[in-house]
Amino acid sequence: MKFRIAFLLAASTLLASVSAQAQFAKPEDAIKYRQSALSVMGTHTGRLGAMVNGRVPFDARVAQDNADVIAAMAKLPWQGFGPGTEGGKAKANIWTDAAKFRAGGDKLAADAAAVAAAAKSGNLDQIKAAFGTYAGNCKTCHDEFRNQ
Amino acid sequence: MKFRIAFLLAASTLLASVSAQAQFAKPEDAIKYRQSALSVMGTHTGRLGAMVNGRVPFDARVAQDNADVIAAMAKLPWQGFGPGTEGGKAKANIWTDAAKFRAGGDKLAADAAAVAAAAKSGNLDQIKAAFGTYAGNCKTCHDEFRNQ
Numbered sequence: 001m002k003f004r005i006a007f008l009l010a011a012s013t014l015l016a017s018v019s020a021q022a023q024f025a026k027p028e029d030a031i032k033y034r035q036s037a038l039s040v041m042g043t044h045t046g047r048l049g050a051m052v053n054g055r056v057p058f059d060a061r062v063a064q065d066n067a068d069v070i071a072a073m074a075k076l077p078w079q080g081f082g083p084g085t086e087g088g089k090a091k092a093n094i095w096t097d098a099a100k101f102r103a104g105g106d107k108l109a110a111d112a113a114a115v116a117a118a119a120k121s122g123n124l125d126q127i128k129a130a131f132g133t134y135a136g137n138c139k140t141c142h143d144e145f146r147n148q
Numbered sequence: 149m150k151f152r153i154a155f156l157l158a159a160s161t162l163l164a165s166v167s168a169q170a171q172f173a174k175p176e177d178a179i180k181y182r183q184s185a186l187s188v189m190g191t192h193t194g195r196l197g198a199m200v201n202g203r204v205p206f207d208a209r210v211a212q213d214n215a216d217v218i219a220a221m222a223k224l225p226w227q228g229f230g231p232g233t234e235g236g237k238a239k240a241n242i243w244t245d246a247a248k249f250r251a252g253g254d255k256l257a258a259d260a261a262a263v264a265a266a267a268k269s270g271n272l273d274q275i276k277a278a279f280g281t282y283a284g285n286c287k288t289c290h291d292e293f294r295n296q
Contacts, residue, residue, distance in 0.1 A: 023195075029191075032187060033187070033188065033191050035184075036183070036184035036185075036187040036188045037184075037188050039180060039181065039184040040181065040184045040185050040188060040221075040224065043177075043181050047171075068220070069220060069224065072216070072217060072220040072221075073188075073220075076188065076217065
């Protein structure tokens with residue numbers, strides 16, 4: 001019985017791993033993908049942040065455009081951190097503490113969706129609140145999982 | 149009168165140029181941005197293409213996820229080709245024939261939105277038709293505006 005459960009667990013882990021790998025032909029493709037997605041997300045985070053911080057005048061339409069891109073991008077990078085894709089600025093604990101890293105990614109995606117929802121309201125105070133929560137993820141995750 | 153129109157045209161061109169430039173602090177930021185957006189778009193185009201071509205089994209949910217990313221990304225790269233951002237694989241005619249390049253980008257974005265709309269139907273034949281039109285843009289534009 002124990003053997004059977006262990007076997008099923010191993011088989012399902014293998015399957016999940018094969019499926020993640022199959023998304024990218026080579027590890028460097030996965031690295032390029034996650035770096036590209038994070039870069040685009042960073043650009044639009046910076047633009048919305050400038051509006052939230054008052055460095056750029058608030059424009060509800062532009063805020064929403066940026067928030068929509070952030071919400072779309074925040075779901076993507078994590079699939080590029082599959083087994084065997086170490087590299088770039090990624091720290092080793094992304095793979096040794098994969099559950100925590102994955103939970104951080106899921107939280108970021110949810111918080112980014114909340115920014116997009118707030119942007120739909122056109123209310124700057126709501127956007128500021130949601131953006132603050134969203135942007136907090138960036139630093140937390142970079143401090144823990146990214147080499148400077 | 150002629151002078152006044154010429155002046156207004158020059159002023160509005162300057163304004164548009166300043167506004168495009170203001171999106172990126174340095175030309176290399178614009179180049180990195182457009183390359184990142186195109187790279188993410190390419191990854192998801194490849195995934196949806198594999199489904200459309202039957203190399204991967206059709207999964208309506210996965211098709212829609214990919215189509216949504218394609219539609220979001222297809223709007224982005226063009227802002228990264230502002231004045232003074234020559235570089236990468238970009239040919240000079242992107243700037244000397246800017247209106248044609250811009251029209252191509254707008255068409256791609258519209259065709260990508262049609263792919264996302266088709267994906268919502270869950271009908272593979274509709275997706276195939278829309279994807280064919282969308283993917284045709286890639287080759288046309290690369291042949292004309294990208295160094296190999």
